[in-house]
Amino acid sequence: MNTFQMDKDWLVFHPHPSRPSFRPPPGAVDAHCHVFGPGDVFPYAPERKYTPCDAPAAKLFELRDWLGFERNVIVQATCHGADNRALVDALERSHGRARGVATARAGVSDADLETLHAAGVRGLRFNFVKRLADSIPRETLMTLAARIAPLGWHTVIYFEAIELPELYDFITSLPTTVVVDHMGRPDVSQPVDGPEFALFLRLMREHPRIWSKVSGTERLSRSGPPDYDDVVPFSRRVVESFPDRVLWGTDWPHPNLKSHMPDDGKLVDFIPRIAASAELQRKLLVDNPMRLYWTI
Ligand code: 0GY
DSSP states (O other): OOOOOOOTTOOOOOSSOOOOSSOOOTTOEEEEEOOBOOTTTSOOOTTOSOOOOOBOHHHHHHHHHHHTOOEEEEEOOGGGTTOOHHHHHHHHHTTTSEEEEEOOOTTOOHHHHHHHHHHTEEEEEEEOOTTTOOOOOHHHHHHHHHHHGGGTOEEEEEOOGGGHHHHHHHHHTOSSOEEEGGGGOOOTTSOTTSHHHHHHHHHHHHOTTEEEEOOOHHHHOSSOTTTOGGGHHHHHHHHHHOTTSEEOOOOTTOTTOOSOOOOHHHHHHTHHHHSOSHHHHHIIIIIHHHHHHSOO
């Protein structure tokens, strides 16, 4: 029996995504997705801000195959706190076809980090989205980043655009490669050439160690499905300006979406609209994630 009841307004992932018309290039990586539970095997964290539906590894790998991807990067979500067991289990079940981004607290031992590395973890995620995670002192995060740097790991950062001015110096002083989730969550009702997104583009332009995921389309869009037109100029700008530092992911199982649940096949069909050439698509889906996750 599952002891965890998902939140009443929780939207469950799409049961039958369509087969995408766009065929990802051979070796494509879905570089932002999660596994949840199952809660009766891998309990959700007491400090979580939401209780999701279970979204186990087997379902994720079914989706990977259906959409035409070969690999996944599984990102620890806040509902599991710093308990990475569900993530590690999924990595083991992937037989080398998944890498992970974990969450750790100050007390993590070197042996724990080495165990995570052996399982396929290559980064730590710092979550600054206030509705998702309690704040952790910057010094603690900086110390963690300094500890993972020698392992060749990177830092994944999740924040809202409005927080960027305050986070800017912290992000740029991290001693690792930094990957920003969902382009720093821009407000896409503002112009792509407006001051808010300009700051994000400046961050990327002036700091070659900073990468961006051009994922989260369904999350950022105000115009909504099926076309998510308002996100296109933002994602396109990032892909075309920084073709060697971008990653794409489904964001399955789409935690905390309240308005609609996307059809993952349609999200894959969005890719050619933001990466128009075969070369950009190969960098986004194959070369970049392989370099970051499979060469160390
Ligand atoms: C995402 C988004 C969300 C959730 C989490 O760790 C998490 O709980 O990342 C969100 O609610 O925006 O894309 O991973």
